[in-house]
Amino acid sequence: xxxxxxxxxxxxxxxxxxxxxxxxxxxxxxxxxxxxxxxxxxxxxxxxxxxxxxxxxxxxxxxxxxxxxxxxxxxxxxxxxxxxxxxxxxxxxxxxxxxxxxxxxxxxxxxxxxxxxxxxxxxxxxxxxxxxxxxxxxxxxxxxxxxxxxxxxxxxxxxxxxxxxxxxxxxxxxxxxxxxxxxxxxxxxxxxxxxxxxxxxxxxxxxxxxxxxxxxxxxxxxxxxxxxxxxxxxxxxxxxxxxxxxxxxxxxxxxxxxxxxxxxxxxxxxxxxxxx
Amino acid sequence: xxxxxxxxxxxxxxxxxxxxxxxxxxxxxxxxxxxxxxxxxxxxxxxxxxxxxxxxxxxxxxxxxxxxxxxxxxxxxxxxxxxxxxxxxxxxxxxxxxxxxxxxxxxxxxxxxxxxxxxxxxxxxxxxxxxxxxxxxxxxxxxxxxxxxxxxxxxxxxxxxxxxxxxxxxxxxxxxxxxxxxxxxxxxxxxxxxxxxxxxxxxxxxxxxxxxxxxxxxxxxxxxxxxxxxxxxxxxxxxxxxxxxxxxxxxxxxxxxxxxxxxxxxxxxxxxxxxx
Numbered sequence: 001x002x003x004x005x006x007x008x009x010x011x012x013x014x015x016x017x018x019x020x021x022x023x024x025x026x027x028x029x030x031x032x033x034x035x036x037x038x039x040x041x042x043x044x045x046x047x048x049x050x051x052x053x054x055x056x057x058x059x060x061x062x063x064x065x066x067x068x069x070x071x072x073x074x075x076x077x078x079x080x081x082x083x084x085x086x087x088x089x090x091x092x093x094x095x096x097x098x099x100x101x102x103x104x105x106x107x108x109x110x111x112x113x114x115x116x117x118x119x120x121x122x123x124x125x126x127x128x129x130x131x132x133x134x135x136x137x138x139x140x141x142x143x144x145x146x147x148x149x150x151x152x153x154x155x156x157x158x159x160x161x162x163x164x165x166x167x168x169x170x171x172x173x174x175x176x177x178x179x180x181x182x183x184x185x186x187x188x189x190x191x192x193x194x195x196x197x198x199x200x201x202x203x204x205x206x207x208x209x210x211x212x213x214x215x216x217x218x219x220x221x222x223x224x225x226x227x228x229x230x231x232x233x234x235x236x237x238x239x240x241x242x243x244x245x246x247x248x249x250x251x252x253x254x255x256x257x258x259x260x261x262x263x264x265x266x267x268x269x270x271x272x273x274x275x276x
Numbered sequence: 277x278x279x280x281x282x283x284x285x286x287x288x289x290x291x292x293x294x295x296x297x298x299x300x301x302x303x304x305x306x307x308x309x310x311x312x313x314x315x316x317x318x319x320x321x322x323x324x325x326x327x328x329x330x331x332x333x334x335x336x337x338x339x340x341x342x343x344x345x346x347x348x349x350x351x352x353x354x355x356x357x358x359x360x361x362x363x364x365x366x367x368x369x370x371x372x373x374x375x376x377x378x379x380x381x382x383x384x385x386x387x388x389x390x391x392x393x394x395x396x397x398x399x400x401x402x403x404x405x406x407x408x409x410x411x412x413x414x415x416x417x418x419x420x421x422x423x424x425x426x427x428x429x430x431x432x433x434x435x436x437x438x439x440x441x442x443x444x445x446x447x448x449x450x451x452x453x454x455x456x457x458x459x460x461x462x463x464x465x466x467x468x469x470x471x472x473x474x475x476x477x478x479x480x481x482x483x484x485x486x487x488x489x490x491x492x493x494x495x496x497x498x499x500x501x502x503x504x505x506x507x508x509x510x511x512x513x514x515x516x517x518x519x520x521x522x523x524x525x526x527x528x529x530x531x532x533x534x535x536x537x538x539x540x541x542x543x544x545x546x547x548x549x550x551x552x
Contacts, residue, residue, distance in 0.1 A: 254513060269471065270494065
């Protein structure tokens with residue numbers, strides 16, 4: 001089977017490395033609109049060959065779309081020359097708008113997936129061989145994909161060590177707003193709040209693990225996250241409302257010096273760890 | 277030299293383990309208001325002996341206060357029987373109120389310190405031998421400590437592998453509000469926001485590294501953090517204002533669909549990493 005990967009950054013590059021260990025895959029083609037990324041991916045051995053859009057479509061049995069989510073929607077409109085049985089798997093962090101955008105002619109070819117993994121780094125050099133191993137992948141609106149394509153996607157994700165969860169695309173987007181998109185917004189805001197201080201440098205010198213963890217996500221690609229926020233706007237705004245309300249509770253308790261209630265509020269947060 | 281450690285949890289217990297490698301220390305005494313903690317600390321080899329308040333004062337050449345910050349203020353008022361040259365080192369996460377509270381009779385004995393390290397775990401079993409190694413310790417208002425005590429503190433922190441930074445106590449508290457106390461408030465708020473959702477369990481199942489990192493601090497001891505928020509209330513409120521303002525900027529850009537400006541805002545956050 002020939003695999004084609006569109007987008008040779010962190011997600012696509014890591015997938016190339018992971019697919020090398022899958023016996024069913026005998027060739028990995030790559031495509032990237034940035035020629036430097038293509039060259040770098042070849043040098044790093046992430047793919048076997050970098051090809052143009054036409055060859056990618058003609059020769060791939062499975063195509064992974066690993067570009068920012070607005071780019072995924074554009075790519076889907078341009079998949080006009082794929083093999084009839086081709087499985088197209090998008091790896092976007094949002095799902096509802098992507099699923100809605102799939103042209104009817106290739107609806108059965110496409111499987112909408114969100115691998116719950118990543119790092120704050122990006123570009124081909126960020127690729128890691130075990131990025132997907134033991135992680136969850138959410139497959140959305142699977143009943144709209146063809147049977148062959150469903151089975152191909154399941155088999156490949158299992159082969160690279162992932163656990164499969166299925167979900168409605170809208171439900172996925174609501175969950176993702178809370179556990180992924182909101183934390184990114186918070187991390188960018190925290191980094192900007194510290195940077196707005198006159199003595200930002202002195203503050204950061206003192207940073208221990210807590211601050212480093214909380215601000216790590218703010219290193220993530222703005223290009224990628226601009227798209228995610230755009231496509232999941234309404235859910236993100238709702239999650240931000242909910243978070244801001246909690247922060248207001250905390251603020252009011254601190255301001256009003258209600259220390260016992262503050263402790264209760266902190267203790268309720270710890271319940272998270274009964275399930276995490 | 278005999279060291280006494282008050283509070284045998286994460287910070288005090290880890291200190292006991294670290295001091296075992298310091299040739300100048302030939303005995304480590306421990307004290308904890310919780311008898312179970314004392315027993316556990318002995319079993320884990322964190323200290324050589326658990327003693328009462330009187331013996332701790334009479335026998336220790338250096339006393340570390342590793343209890344929540346309100347407890348530190350209480351302990352300082354009760355240090356009425358220490359050796360004349362004793363060095364008392366408090367390890368609290370806030371500094372201004374602690375420094376103000378030191379009784380004049382023992383002002384020269386006390387060195388106010390904040391080791392910039394920790395984990396979200398607590399209690400004797402959370403102790404780690406290398407918690408302090410290669411980390412920064414901030415020493416505050418050092419000119420008010422006696423020369424012998426300054427030198428003893430510096431030598432011991434260096435001996436356990438720490439880098440020393442000196443600072444005004446008020447300046448420390450302002451910095452700590454941004455890099456430590458605000459991130460804890462945010463983490464508790466994020467955990468509570470997710471837990472307030474009907475399908476919290478399903479959301480958390482999907483949690484990848486980002487959410488785990490962002491919510492890890494919410495596991496921290498509410499007892500300890502209630503005290504910190506109490507003592508650094510004004511700085512924390514100011515830092516929360518600053519953070520909320522950044523979040524409002526983000527919210528307005530998302531709501532107003534100003535995607536290019538949103539990307540600029542995200543890019544400005546990345547400048548943090550030129551200095552971190």
